[in-house]
Structure formats: C-alpha cells, structure tokens
Amino acid sequence: xxxxxxxxxxxxxxxxxxxxxxxxxxxxxxxxxxxxxxxxxxxxxxxxxxxxxxxxxxxxxxxxxxxxxxxxxxxxxxxxxxxxxxxxxxxxxxxxxxxxxxxxxxxxxxxxxxxxxxxxxxxxxxxxxxxxxxxxxxxxxxxxx
Amino acid sequence: xxxxxxxxxxxxxxxxxxxxxxxxxxxxxxxxxxxxxxxxxxxxxxxxxxxxxxxxxxxxxxxxxxxxxxxxxxxxxxxxxxxxxxxxxxxxxxxxxxxxxxxxxxxxxxxxxxxxxxxxxxxxxxxxxxxxxxxxxxxxxxxxxxxxxxxxxxxxxxxxxxxxxxxxxxxxxxxxxxxxxxxxxxxxxxxxxxxxxxxxxxxxxxxxxxxxxxxxxxxxxxxxxxxxxxxxxxxxxxxxxxxxxxxxxxxxxxxxxxxxxxxxxxxxxxxxxxxxxxxxxxxxxxxxxxxxxxxxxxxxxxxxxxxxxxxxxxxxxxxxxxxxxxxxxx
Numbered sequence: 302x303x304x305x306x307x308x309x310x311x312x313x314x315x316x317x318x319x320x321x322x323x324x325x326x327x328x329x330x331x332x333x334x335x336x337x338x339x340x341x342x343x344x345x346x347x348x349x350x351x352x353x354x355x356x357x358x359x360x361x362x363x364x365x366x367x368x369x370x371x372x373x374x375x376x377x378x379x380x381x382x383x384x385x386x387x388x389x390x391x392x393x394x395x396x397x398x399x400x401x402x403x404x405x406x407x408x409x410x411x412x413x414x415x416x417x418x419x420x421x422x423x424x425x426x427x428x429x430x431x432x433x434x435x436x437x438x439x440x441x442x443x444x445x446x
Numbered sequence: 447x448x449x450x451x452x453x454x455x456x457x458x459x460x461x462x463x464x465x466x467x468x469x470x471x472x473x474x475x476x477x478x479x480x481x482x483x484x485x486x487x488x489x490x491x492x493x494x495x496x497x498x499x500x501x502x503x504x505x506x507x508x509x510x511x512x513x514x515x516x517x518x519x520x521x522x523x524x525x526x527x528x529x530x531x532x533x534x535x536x537x538x539x540x541x542x543x544x545x546x547x548x549x550x551x552x553x554x555x556x557x558x559x560x561x562x563x564x565x566x567x568x569x570x571x572x573x574x575x576x577x578x579x580x581x582x583x584x585x586x587x588x589x590x591x592x593x594x595x596x597x598x599x600x601x602x603x604x605x606x607x608x609x610x611x612x613x614x615x616x617x618x619x620x621x622x623x624x625x626x627x628x629x630x631x632x633x634x635x636x637x638x639x640x641x642x643x644x645x646x647x648x649x650x651x652x653x654x655x656x657x658x659x660x661x662x663x664x665x666x667x668x669x670x671x672x673x674x675x676x677x678x679x680x681x682x683x684x685x686x687x688x689x690x691x692x693x694x695x696x697x698x699x700x701x702x703x704x705x706x707x708x709x710x711x712x713x714x715x716x717x718x719x720x721x722x723x724x725x726x727x728x729x730x731x732x733x734x735x736x737x738x739x740x741x742x743x744x745x746x747x748x749x750x751x752x753x754x755x756x757x758x759x760x761x762x763x764x765x766x767x768x769x770x771x772x773x774x775x776x
Binding site for chain 2: 304305306307309310312313314315317322371372374376377378379380381384385387388396397399400401403404405407420421
C-alpha cells in the first residue's frame with residue numbers, strides 16, 4: 302500500500318506545464334536561430350567573410366551579448382520568461398561562466414574566479430570533449446575518417 | 447516532549463527586512479526596511495547578512511534599554527555554512543553566544559532553548575535571533591546568484607532580513623506558554639525544489655504531539671502558523687492532519703504566505719528561510735496579539751535540514767519542526 306502522505310504530496314504538488322514550456326522554448330529558440338542566421342548573412346555581406354568565419358563571429362556576438370546581459374542582471378529574468386531557449390544555445394554556456402565569475406570575484410582571482418568559473422560549465426566541457434572522442438572514433442570506424 | 451512555561455515573556459523585538467518583503471502584505475509592520483539593493487551597504491552578500499543580524503540585535507538592545515552585560519545569552523543561527531552570519535555578527539557584542547542550526551526552524555529552536563533556560567532560572571534575559579539572505583542561500587544551496595535556470599512552481603523564495611527577540615523573566619504582555627521539540631522526519635522525498643512536501647510531515651508530527659501532550663484541540667489556538675511550507679505544503683498539511691482528526695481548515699496559515707503575496711510577487715510557492723517565520727512572528731503576529739486580534743498563537747517553524755553533498759549522493763531530505771505556544775496575558 303502506498304503511503305498516505307506521499308499520495309497527498311503527489312496530489313498537491315503542481316504539475317509543470319511541459320507542453321507550454323516546450324512550445325515557448327521552440328518558438329523563442331527558433332526566433333533566436335533565425336536572427337542568428339540573418340546576422341550570419343549580414344557578417345558575410347558586410348565583412349566579406351566565408352560562411353564558417355561568419356559563424357564564429359555570430360557565436361562571439363552571442364557570447365558577448367549574453368555575458369553583458371548577465372552582468373546587468375537581466376539574463377536570469379529573460380530565462381524565466383523564455384525558458385530553455387536561452388539555456389541550451391551557446392548563450393546558456395556563456396551565462397553559466399559569467400554568472401560564476403561574478404559570484405566568486407570577491408573570493409579572489411585565483412581561488413575565486415579561477416577555481417570556480419567552470420563550476421557549472423565544467424561538466425559541459427568534460428562531456429563535450431568525451432563525446433567528441435566517442436563520435437570521432439565511430440566516424441573513423443564507419444566512414445574511415 | 448512538550449514543556450510548559452510559567453515564567454517566560456517576550457520583552458521586545460526588532461526586525462530588518464529587504465526588497466521582496468517590502469512588496470509583501472505586512473511591510474508596514476517591520477522596524478527597518480532596506481530596499482536600495484541586497485548589499486545593505488556592504489561589498490558582499492555574506493557581509494550584508496552579517497550586518498543585518500548584528501544591527502537587529504544592537505537595535506533590540508537599544509530599544510529594550512539594556513546593556514550587553516544585562517543579557518545572559520544570545521542564541522542565534524542561520525543558513526550559511528558554519529552558521530557564519532551568526533558567529534561573525536557576534537564579534538560585535540560582549541554577550542555569551544550559543545550558535546544553533548535547524549535550517550528554517552532555527553528561530554523555533556532558539557525560542558525553545560531560551561525559554562527553557564529562563565524557566566529553569568539559569569538566565570534572566572536572552573536574545574534569540576536569526577537571519578537569512580536570498581543571495582547567500584542561492585549561492586550556498588543552488589547556483590550562482592545571477593544564474594537563471596527555469597524554476598519549478600513548488601520552489602520557495604528565501605527571505606532576506608534579520609529578526610531578534612528579547613526573552614525575559616519579568617512579566618510582559620505576551621507569554622511563551624509551551625514548546626514542543628521536533629523529531630527529525632523523512633518520507634523519502636529527494637526533490638530540493640519541493641521543500642513544502644519535505645517539511646509538511648515534520649509540522650504534522652510536531653503539531654500532533656503538541657496537541658496530544660497538552661490534551662487540547664486545534665481550536666484552542668486562535669492561530670496556528672507553520673514556518674515556510676508554501677502553498678502546496680500548506681495544502682498537504684491540512685489534508686494529512688484531517689486523517690488524524692485535527693481540523694486546520696479555519697485557524698491555520700503559513701508564514702511563507704503571509705510574508706509574500708504569491709499572486710502578485712514572483713516568489714513561486716511562497717517565502718522560506720529561517721527569517722521567514724521570525725519576521726512574521728516578531729512583526730505582524732506580536733503586534734496583532736497586542737492589539738487583541740489573537741489571544742493564543744502556536745507557531746511551528748519548519749526546516750529542511752539537508753546537506754548539499756548528501757543531496758548529490760542521492761539521499762532523501764530530512765526535516766524538523768519545533769512548536770512554540772504564545773499567549774496574551776490580560
């Protein structure tokens with residue numbers, strides 16, 4: 302028999318609105334992607350860059366903007382409205398690094414910022430590198446490089 | 447175990463609150479509101495919390511017209527590692543200090559210990575204090591303060607402020623009549639974003655034992671208050687105690703829902719933190735008791751006594767609640 306208390310917990314605990322969050326994320330993420338594509342074309346046109354060079358510029362632009370918004374204290378508010386649309390792209394990665402750097406600045410450059418800046422982003426980097434190796438090896442075995 | 451007291455009174459209180467508390471429904475009751483930012487004139491959040499606590503104690507001492515040596519003990523605790531705000535704030539005073547920790551039930555534990563020391567004639571005057579700071583708690587238990595991750599609806603919002611109360615053996619208007627110490631409860635819940643569900647069981651157990659030890663019904667009190675269960679924890683508690691024949695539907699509320707207006711403020715399920723119940727008690731409740739709105743009040747601060755390392759090791763979250771009975775003397 303299930304515990305009466307746990308029954309009440311599941312009865313009263315509010316359900317997260319997964320569908321609504323997913324739709325918001327999809328739309329906001331899609332709009333962000335579209336804007337980035339426009340910016341990518343813009344950089345190619347204005348600075349006569351290749352597509353891949355222009356892509357790097359777009360990523361840098363996103364990193365700078367999200368870091369500045371984090372420092373101004375508005376990025377967390379944007380996330381509460383736009384959900385994971387801002388967390389999953391590179392903006393979320395930059396945000397996690399900037400927010401950690403801001404937080405630990407008062408504890409010094411080495412033991413504060415240095416030791417804590419990758420507090421949230423560290424696992425993204427570790428598993429990013431590990432998965433690059435894994436998929437690289439799979440690609441080598443199947444496609445020969 | 448429930449202890450009855452005959453000789454313990456509340457002398458004076460002093461409360462300091464911050465931005466979110468100012469926007470809440472009981473902001474007129476606070477002694478001091480600092481709403482410029484979360485720094486309280488300091489350069490870190492940790493120092494801000496320490497200074498708030500220190501200020502609330504020194505202003506209480508001034509208000510009660512006593513000096514350091516009149517006070518036998520200060521009993522205080524907070525959420526920071528090694529209860530740093532309390533330990534560091536007490537550098538400013540020449541008063542014997544007892545640091546305690548029951549997470550958000552700390553103020554309840556302080557009142558229970560203070561009342562016992564006074565009743566046992568080991569002390570005449572004791573200050574019980576606590577503090578919490580939203581940003582300090584975020585950093586300590588969650589993510590960097592500026593980090594924005596989508597939050598669950600059942601999340602509670604740590605209140606920012608400090609509250610202190612002077613207990614005395616001299617007769618005053620409001621008396622501490624009884625106290626029930628909590629027993630640590632654990633129903634196996636592991637969700638740190640659903641503290642109401644974690645703690646409601648502790649409140650239920652303590653309220654049940656308090657009422658049966660004193661052989662009274664819930665309607666003996668004009669008001670029963672839990673600390674920081676939030677709206678969902680409150681509903682769980684009401685429904686759960688109904689099965690034990692305890693009716694909380696009429697005279698029960700939660701401090702987390704009194705301190706903030708969850709319909710208007712972006713605080714999810716309500717307020718939390720050790721200062722949540724302390725702010726509500728030391729401002730709104732005591733003033734309304736003096737004005738005659740309430741005669742008898744039972745306050746049950748609730749705490750999730752968890753540890754971040756244990757949470758990451760997938761252990762469930764224990765909780766505790768201490769009950770304190772208050773009465774207006776005519």
